[in-house]
Amino acid sequence: MRPVDREFEITVDGVAVPVVPGQSVGAALHGAGIRSWRRTRREGRPRGLFCGIGVCFDCLVTVNGVPSLRACLTEARPGDRITTENER
Amino acid sequence: MPDVVVIGAGAVGAACAYYAARAGLDTLVVDRGSVAAGTTGAGEGNVLVSDKAPGPELALALLSRDLWLGLAEDGVGDGGFEYEPKGGLVVARTPHELAALTALAGAQAEQGAEHVVVPADALTDHEPHLAPGLAGGVLYPQDAQVQPALAAARLIRRGAERFGRGTLMLRTGVTVTGLLRAGERVTGVATDHGDILAGAVVNAAGTWGGEIAAMAGTPLPILPRRGFVLVTEPIREPLIRHKVYTAAYVTDVASDSEDLETSAVVEATPSGPVLVGASRERVGFDRTTSVPVLERLARQAVELFPVLAGLRAIRAYCGFRPYCPDHLPVIGQDPAVPGLHHACGHEGAGIGLAPATGHLIAQTLTGAVPDLDLRPFLPGRFQEARR
Amino acid sequence: MTGTYDLAVVGAGPAGVAGALSACLAGLDVVLIDGATSPGGQYFRGFGAPNRATPGSARFARQWETLTARAAVLLGHRVWAVEHTGDGFAVRCLEGDREERPRTVTARALLFATGAHDRPLPFPGWDLPGVLTAGGAQALLKGDLVVAGRRIVVAGTGPFLLPVATGLARAGADVRGVYEANGRLGLARHPLLTAGRAAEALGYGLGLARHRIPYLGRHAVIEAHGHDALTHVTVARLDAGWRPLATRTVECDTLAYGYGFVPQIELPVQLGCLTRQGTDGAPVVAVDAGMRASVPGVYAAGETTGVGGAPLAEAEGRLAGRAAAADLGRHVPPLPALSRRAARLSAFAAALARAYPVRQGWQDWLRDDTLVCRCEEVPLSAVREAVSLGARDARAVKLLARPGMGWCQGRMCGHVVAALVGDDPEPPRRPIAQPVRLGDLANASPQAPEPPGGPR
Numbered sequence: 001m002r003p004v005d006r007e008f009e010i011t012v013d014g015v016a017v018p019v020v021p022g023q024s025v026g027a028a029l030h031g032a033g034i035r036s037w038r039r040t041r042r043e044g045r046p047r048g049l050f051c052g053i054g055v056c057f058d059c060l061v062t063v064n065g066v067p068s069l070r071a072c073l074t075e076a077r078p079g080d081r082i083t084t085e086n087e088r
Numbered sequence: 089m090p091d092v093v094v095i096g097a098g099a100v101g102a103a104c105a106y107y108a109a110r111a112g113l114d115t116l117v118v119d120r121g122s123v124a125a126g127t128t129g130a131g132e133g134n135v136l137v138s139d140k141a142p143g144p145e146l147a148l149a150l151l152s153r154d155l156w157l158g159l160a161e162d163g164v165g166d167g168g169f170e171y172e173p174k175g176g177l178v179v180a181r182t183p184h185e186l187a188a189l190t191a192l193a194g195a196q197a198e199q200g201a202e203h204v205v206v207p208a209d210a211l212t213d214h215e216p217h218l219a220p221g222l223a224g225g226v227l228y229p230q231d232a233q234v235q236p237a238l239a240a241a242r243l244i245r246r247g248a249e250r251f252g253r254g255t256l257m258l259r260t261g262v263t264v265t266g267l268l269r270a271g272e273r274v275t276g277v278a279t280d281h282g283d284i285l286a287g288a289v290v291n292a293a294g295t296w297g298g299e300i301a302a303m304a305g306t307p308l309p310i311l312p313r314r315g316f317v318l319v320t321e322p323i324r325e326p327l328i329r330h331k332v333y334t335a336a337y338v339t340d341v342a343s344d345s346e347d348l349e350t351s352a353v354v355e356a357t358p359s360g361p362v363l364v365g366a367s368r369e370r371v372g373f374d375r376t377t378s379v380p381v382l383e384r385l386a387r388q389a390v391e392l393f394p395v396l397a398g399l400r401a402i403r404a405y406c407g408f409r410p411y412c413p414d415h416l417p418v419i420g421q422d423p424a425v426p427g428l429h430h431a432c433g434h435e436g437a438g439i440g441l442a443p444a445t446g447h448l449i450a451q452t453l454t455g456a457v458p459d460l461d462l463r464p465f466l467p468g469r470f471q472e473a474r475r
Numbered sequence: 476m477t478g479t480y481d482l483a484v485v486g487a488g489p490a491g492v493a494g495a496l497s498a499c500l501a502g503l504d505v506v507l508i509d510g511a512t513s514p515g516g517q518y519f520r521g522f523g524a525p526n527r528a529t530p531g532s533a534r535f536a537r538q539w540e541t542l543t544a545r546a547a548v549l550l551g552h553r554v555w556a557v558e559h560t561g562d563g564f565a566v567r568c569l570e571g572d573r574e575e576r577p578r579t580v581t582a583r584a585l586l587f588a589t590g591a592h593d594r595p596l597p598f599p600g601w602d603l604p605g606v607l608t609a610g611g612a613q614a615l616l617k618g619d620l621v622v623a624g625r626r627i628v629v630a631g632t633g634p635f636l637l638p639v640a641t642g643l644a645r646a647g648a649d650v651r652g653v654y655e656a657n658g659r660l661g662l663a664r665h666p667l668l669t670a671g672r673a674a675e676a677l678g679y680g681l682g683l684a685r686h687r688i689p690y691l692g693r694h695a696v697i698e699a700h701g702h703d704a705l706t707h708v709t710v711a712r713l714d715a716g717w718r719p720l721a722t723r724t725v726e727c728d729t730l731a732y733g734y735g736f737v738p739q740i741e742l743p744v745q746l747g748c749l750t751r752q753g754t755d756g757a758p759v760v761a762v763d764a765g766m767r768a769s770v771p772g773v774y775a776a777g778e779t780t781g782v783g784g785a786p787l788a789e790a791e792g793r794l795a796g797r798a799a800a801a802d803l804g805r806h807v808p809p810l811p812a813l814s815r816r817a818a819r820l821s822a823f824a825a826a827l828a829r830a831y832p833v834r835q836g837w838q839d840w841l842r843d844d845t846l847v848c849r850c851e852e853v854p855l856s857a858v859r860e861a862v863s864l865g866a867r868d869a870r871a872v873k874l875l876a877r878p879g880m881g882w883c884q885g886r887m888c889g890h891v892v893a894a895l896v897g898d899d900p901e902p903p904r905r906p907i908a909q910p911v912r913l914g915d916l917a918n919a920s921p922q923a924p925e926p927p928g929g930p931r
Binding site: 097119121122123124125129237238241242244245258260261318320321322359364375376377378379382383386387389390396397398399400401402403404405 | 556558565567745747851861864865866867868870871874875877880881882884904905906907910911912913914916917918919
Binding site: 020022023024027028030031035036040042043045046047048049050051052053054055056057058060063064066068069072073074075 | 513602612614619620705739849850
């Protein structure tokens with residue numbers, strides 16, 4: 001495995017999730033066993049990673065209050081606060 | 089053999105077919121593509137009285153708005169086509185603009201267009217996210233919106249269900265290649281799927297209506313006027329309640345300029361996104377996206393609603409309004425070509441004016457006295473102008 | 476803003492890096508732009524990490540190192556639009572993955588090497604969390620060092636499924652099976668064997684055997700089950716047209732699947748570049764032997780001109796970079812061996828595409844309430860209703876029922892809706908290739924003239 005810099009933490013709705021430097025928010029969540037972090041606006045279906053490379057937009061997430069970011073494209077930074085169920 | 093062939097399955101064609109079938113005429117709609125595939129599918133679904141100049145166009149708009157309301161109430165829920173009686177709010181940036189706007193509203197009121205003058209300090213009661221510093225506005229409660237593609241499709245479907253599937257039929261993927269004639273008279277259409285004989289032909293080909301007229305050797309000066317619409321990400325709670333636009337829109341609509349004009353028209357939709365229109369350019373049928381146009385639309389929308397700055401545009405599309413030099417639609421029988429009726433050239437107002445157009449065409453087809461004086465809309469006006 | 480480059484290359488995968496390098500070496504002033512924060516594209520994602528077994532990584536790393544010494548590189552720049560300027564092109568970018576500052580790059584010529592994404596097919600439950608594209612699972616593994624799940628089923632069609640399955644197994648996942656809807660690799664006349672790549676085929680076979688992964692042809696996952704996340708899938712044995720013959724259940728927490736790839740060509744389409752139908756029916760950029768698109772000054776390489784894998788992408792990138800340099804007046808000696816290599820690899824790619832087609836029987840997997848469009852949650856019944864209302868093509872279905880209107884703009888369902896109405900997919904018309912905040916759009920080019928204001 002890649003020589004790992006020090007792991008850090010982000011929080012998801014207040015719960016700490018470990019991150020390997022360089023990981024996307026989506027990968028960190030998925031790796032921590034969190035499979036969904038959004039509900040669709042019509043039928044409330046749960047959504048998480050699907051395409052994993054920024055084209056399907058299923059994994060939208062709010063990071064530090066900024067909504068509608070693709071979790072799979074957003075590199076996690078120490079202390080990031082992820083909030084779910086926040087689609088506008 | 090149908091009594092009427094309608095060329096074009098956009099909103100206007102659908103309305104012509106609906107009202108013709110209602111009047112008891114066997115009606116066939118043909119379109120070279122799908123239902124709503126032309127300008128109808130590229131519009132915002134405006135049903136506006138607010139932007140109409142006093143006179144014949146406003147009379148047509150008021151009649152049409154009443155018919156839309158009836159069609160919506162007649163259907164299930166929102167009529168099956170997202171009819172929203174949301175009202176329009178026209179805002180003025182300067183006292184000068186506001187004075188011109190209220191004067192216009194006063195003249196429109198004489199024909200029955202309702203309005204409420206909104207002073208500057210009351211604007212946010214109607215639209216909480218409007219930018220500060222505006223001079224005031226005028227609220228037009230009769231303005232409404234439909235989902236235009238659904239409206240066209242559902243009108244045809246409802247007509248078929250209500251008046252008989254044999255009475256109203258739709259054939260898509262049929263291209264009209266010529267008009268059948270018996271002497272001067274039009275007796276049907278030639279298509280790539282064979283000839284169709286009919287008692288009368290309605291040209292509801294929208295921006296391409298001039299091409300149909302040319303098949304009959306009759307002039308119809310309809311030109312494309314391109315418009316872009318920006319579409320944002322879907323949002324759960326509507327930020328914007330009305331159709332909101334600046335007073336400059338009214339002058340842009342009435343302008344004859346070929347150059348680009350933009351004036352923000354901003355509204356939310358039942359499906360979630362915010363729509364930002366409306367640009368006007370005469371550049372032929374060029375579909376190439378113009379980034380500067382999108383930038384200007386975005387800038388004007390954000391000026392009107394600063395909250396939109398953080399919302400993402402995810403899509404943009406363009407369409408081609410059927411533009412007539414005098415900005416009035418063409419409705420009525422061609423004086424030089426008996427049997428050929430025109431119902432096109434509505435520029436950006438085709439959705440709103442569709443039911444009245446269809447209703448008046450049906451009255452013409454059945455020999456009834458039209459509910460409105462058709463003279464300002466008759467196609468003969470272009471032929472007279474040439475003499 | 477910097478001055479105008481000779482060539483802007485969009486995409487830092489094998490095609491883009493090779494193209495940018497060739498152009499540099501031929502004397503052009505080059506800028507390379509990619510949305511990701513590190514180079515490699517999908518294939519060489521995470522190539523710098525030790526123990527990455529992606530073939531060709533070392534070669535790609537050398538190219539990257541040489542390139543960065545000679546060219547401008549803009550990573551973390553997502554391109555949302557390209558447009559003609561007077562004497563070249565403007566590339567509209569958003570810089571940063573959350574702040575998104577607008578930035579415009581200008582260049583006399585453009586090379587699009589924007590790759591492809593997975594082509595998923597819909598089936599009941601395909602939107603359950605735990606169902607991933609094969610490329611998504613691979614990206615997690617290569618780029619983020621995350622194994623997509625504990626018990627994983629791999630399904631779909633094409634040889635790409637094999638490195639995904641063996642990679643996941645090597646990383647510790649229990650891969651419950653690989654379900655290939657077409658014929659299995661290993662047929663005597665398989666393109667991998669006829670192309671002299673038996674070693675590669677053998678390697679996959681050994682990998683599957685070592686981890687005891689069942690590998691079944693003519694099988695597909697036709698339903699995913701679970702409440703809020705995947706718990707099991709229905710696997711069907713298929714007939715030749717992909718209609719299910721018999722089914723069984725396989726427990727798993729993750730499904731990684733894909734039915735080929737969709738080239739990402741919206742940027743060249745924005746400029747009016749002509750497209751052609753690729754071997755698998757998907758539209759690709761039409762190019763000549765020098766990878767020149769129909770619009771002068773525009774080049775395309777890699778998956779954008781037809782899905783063919785990394786070696787072909789690299790060869791095409793080099794051809795494109797050399798052609799761009801020659802067209803801008805640089806002396807570029809002919810290199811017929813390169814053209815021959817590209818032609819050979821291209822023929823191989825076409826043979827592979829023909830060996831792994833998508834058969835229409837997948838439509839039998841759908842039910843009335845199966846989502847066709849994930850974003851707008853459009854079920855199959857709504858698509859059928861739109862057709863009955865008079866929609867003849869995918870665009871009209873979209874207008875009436877909204878599939879493709881949402882966030883992904885039809886990237887996941889465009890090919891599906893087209894197939895449901897019996898069409899081949901149209902070239903994607905997306906004037907806005909990446910979401911852009913209205914505030915950024917408003918300020919994207921401060922030099923734009925102010926609009927006329929007030930009544931006239």
